[in-house]
Amino acid sequence: MACSRYEYVKSYELDDRILPNVWIVIRIDGKKFHKFSNAHKFEKPNDENALNVMNAAGIAVMQEFRDIVLAYGQSDEYSFVFRKDTTAFKRRASKLLTYVTSLFSTSYVMNWPKWMDRQLVYAPCFDGRTVLYPSDANLRDYLSWRQADVHVNNLYNTAFWKLVLESGLTNQQAEERLRGTLSADKNELLFQEFGINYNNLPAMYRKGTILLRKRVVQSANDDQEKGSQAIVPIHDDLIREPFWREHTEILGKYVPGKYVSEVSSSPRLLKMQLSEELQLAEQLQDKANIS
Known part of the structure; x- marks a missing residue:
């Protein structure tokens, strides 16, 4: 409703736009997850399938936000790193935080039956926070x-x-x-x-899960441009320098790097993505043929 006499209340909204040229990190944490894991009989000390529910939810968030250059998950938490020059939601802190938190939560529930052999007793709850890091060194120290x-x-x-x-x-x-x-x-x-x-x-x-956007190819000799783009789960040491030399796209020009993986040995999370992309491509082709 334009020009309503009640419209003045919009002036009470705070301007929460994030400073330009800083790394934006949104970290999601499970609320009372010790109780949640006991209620759902998670395997101790680690439940691989439960961790992959978290990873699948993290992938869903990265698929929605292409400005996320890296996500890192462990236990009941996930951190999402937005590139410095992102303009998503006009850099409004509240919008970014609530969207990421709600999307992660709903994606967790949607992915639960794909990984777990038991029903949800009750819905999980996640809180979130937005933290800004001005330098590359600050960001690396956070992830370390x-x-x-x-x-x-x-x-x-x-x-x-x-x-x-x-x-x-x-x-x-x-x-x-x-x-x-x-x-x-x-x-x-x-x-x-x-x-x-x-x-x-x-x-x-031991190291948690790093999610990176990559071009997946079958061998090192394959042309990167022919690969399928996917969110690749990596379990590596991101504290040491070799990781950052290998994945230069994180801090440098953001162009997805190449990831070599044979289909037979690919992580299940990656296989599921590639299968879903193939099905979507086939559906689009079928529609095109019909029209």
């Missing part, structure tokens, strides 16, 4: 902080649940056993008592 958090938490949880589930300790006894221990102590405990070399555990558990 989140990946270091994965290592600390997963090493503790792996040792804790081994003591509880296999040694028969109570939760309190396991906590007391691990109190004051260093990383080396937990690694030694896992190896000596359970025969586990922590470094041999799946990289997704």
Whole structure:
């Protein structure tokens, strides 16, 4: 309704446009996810399928926002990095935050039956925050902080649940056993008592999941332009320099890099994307033939 006498109330809305030329990071966190994971009987210390529900929701957000150059997920959280010059929603902080949070939440629910063999008892809840980083170094330090958090938490949880589930300790006894221990102590405990070399555990558990937009090809000799564009899940060390030298498109000119993956060995998350794209292309071709 134009020129309504009530329209003056719009003047009460705050201008929350984000400063130009800064990295925008939106981090999603599960609300009371310890209770949620218990209610849905997540495998301890890591439930691969539950983690992939999170990853699938993260992919859905990246598919919606092409200005997201990288997403990083672990446990019940996901961080989405928007390129510095994004103009999505005119850089309004509240719009970006609410859209990403709601899209992630609904995508989590929609992807649940694709990965989990049990029904949702109740809907999950996620909160979010928007943080700005002015320099590339600040952004890298943020992502390094989140990946270091994965290592600390997963090493503790792996040792804790081994003591509880296999040694028969109570939760309190396991906590007391691990109190004051260093990383080396937990690694030694896992190896000596359970025969586990922590470094041999799946990289997704130890390093989290990095989502990058790539051109997927079948061999290194294939032309990048012929590849299918997809959101590729990578489990790598983003703290060290080699990662950033390999994926220069993150901080530099944003052109999706090449990712070599044979169909038979591709991650299931990637196979599902490529299959859905193929089906969509076939449907569009069928419509074109009919018309």
